[in-house]
Amino acid sequence: MTDTATPTDADHDDMFAALCREVGFCLHAKGQTKVKAALASGLDAAVRAVFDAEGVDFASSTGDLRRAVRDCLKANLPIPQP
Numbered sequence: 001m002t003d004t005a006t007p008t009d010a011d012h013d014d015m016f017a018a019l020c021r022e023v024g025f026c027l028h029a030k031g032q033t034k035v036k037a038a039l040a041s042g043l044d045a046a047v048r049a050v051f052d053a054e055g056v057d058f059a060s061s062t063g064d065l066r067r068a069v070r071d072c073l074k075a076n077l078p079i080p081q082p
Contacts, residue, residue: 025069
């Protein structure tokens with residue numbers, strides 16, 4: 001029996017597509033893996049992982065950009081299936 005409550009890699013495709021389309025952060029596969037791993041630590045950790053993967057300094061980025069990334073991730077998180 002498989003655990004369907006855990007999102008698969010394919011479930012995150014829409015989230016990364018939205019991040020690319022809406023914010024302009026088009027992450028490569030290695031960066032996507034880091035963001036998915038960071039999601040286990042929370043949304044803020046995932047936001048930092050996006051900036052790290054994109055090579056953008058989180059500390060010197062604008063609050064608007066950080067908020068845009070966070071809002072995009074939050075709005076497009078895969079919903080676990082029961």
